[in-house]
Amino acid sequence: MSKKELVKGNIALCEGAIAAGVKAYFGYPITPQNEVPSYMSRKMVELGRVFIQAESELAAANMVLGAAVSGARAMTSSSSPGISLKQEAISYMAGMQLPALIVNVQRGGPGLGNIAGAQSDYFQAVKGGGHGDYRVIVLAPNSAQEMYEMAYDAFDLAEKYRTPVMILSDGVVGQMMEPVEFNRPGKKEFEPKDWCLNGCKGREPLSVQSLLMQEGALEQHNIKLQAKYKTIEQNEVKIETYKTEDAKVIIVAYGISSRIAKSAVKLARKEGIKAGLLRPKTLWPFPSEAITALAKNGVKFLAVELSHGQMVEDVRLAVNGKCPVEFLGKAGGGIVTEQEIVQKLRS
């Protein structure tokens, strides 16, 4: 049943996960994601599902690992410093090929930083974060509606590829209230899985592990993981483009920055500047091909981020020197304004 409500991004996220049938949520308090454990502590219990406020982000992420290894849809959420602690379990889950959802409502860093929204965890999210040669699928919502939809879709994606999925949101998208249409059906039936641990009744015992000590076994495992990542790169890139067809300057921005960038494009167009926006909805896999296709003579790119330049490196790799790539960003609580972007577009 579809209904429309004014809610915070963090609440929309919870509703998306609940509609997707998340069976277990494990969390730990940290701002600016506190609405998530708070909302889940009531909702999950009312629904007869699992909620635990863990003793740490380490424990919460490892509880997710445990629930996931049994085939249950499981998730955790946190903000930047807490996500650092979760990297241990994320690396294990990538190695063990466990589907799960990890949500990062980013705040400022490094260290304890502050509680304002930021986009400084891009490297951590898309380049691995934990130890070992692995990737997680990274989704970047830019509205409360997308917090709902991406949380809903994340579990299917995670199970399709047997891999952890991260939603890389930020304190602004998490905290702002917007009308959200709760339009996805509640899920009851899931695809059966043959890899999960549910007791060895009627079959040989299974072991799900990332430790592969036999000669050559880990090498083979890594080749298998990389082949999977290649498939994901081919199939799962998602973008939104806005007025890129005739654009001479193309902004690349995700999350809250893309909302500001879109307004800036409109303002710039009024001044006669042919601006456009390419918004990655998936940060890994990154829309390198779409950017490469737009990188022509006479075009320039502008990466806008709430960081001091992280995603811009992937834009430069995709552009590969074919045209200029500039950067505008700030980190530590400040928001890049439309006017600042337009000023940059004028130059």
Place this chain on the structure above:
Amino acid sequence: MQKIFSKPESLKDVPMSYCPGCGHGIIHRLIAECIDELGIREKTIAVAPVGCAVFAYDYFNFDTTEAPHGRPPAVATGIKRANPDKFVFTYQGDGDIAAIGMAETIHAANRGENITIIFVNNANYGMTGGQMAPTTLIGQKTDTTPFGRDPKREGYPIHLCELLATLEGTTYLERVSIYNPQNIIKAKKAIKKAFQCQLDGKGFSLVEVISNCPVDWGMTTLESIKWTEETFIKTFPLGVVKDRS
């Protein structure tokens, strides 16, 4: 001819990689016998630690998984909460459970998670070459206490059962050993009781098994057994520490 002794179904028919004289093989067998006798092999999900017993999943003949170092109680919590009808136990060493994983241990116990922990205490980190563990005895020489454990420098051995006994959430805690047949029989009884505690839904149970590590202790097997009996269990007295089952 009647067969009166055989390998438990819950153990795979493979050679174990443990060192000669090590206690893990005996403890694995006791667990396997208990699981067979309770008829729960097909609903068991076990969590192996980081440490020598990381290879447990090569030896147990039921569903197994792994956990990052120290996190088995959190992983087991996730499995059990999502699957209350399954039988879930962790197998952990002293470094795993009482150093890097102390927070996970205490909080799983305090929540009264309906899981069982088999805690193998051999007073050192076996897998990495015999470094000091939280349970290393005062004066005991290890790879990282070459002058013997000095409380002024390294603190004191942690008595985990006694520590957990103070928590309302714990139901059954017992310390046993396996240095002679009499104690092996007692150890099996304790493990079976701890498992039954979970099957009856009575909450958190833990059996601490005092075991030997002759290679990293720099002893022969017989010397290690003698040291366990004469020294080790003087610091860690055997017996039921708490029973609310």
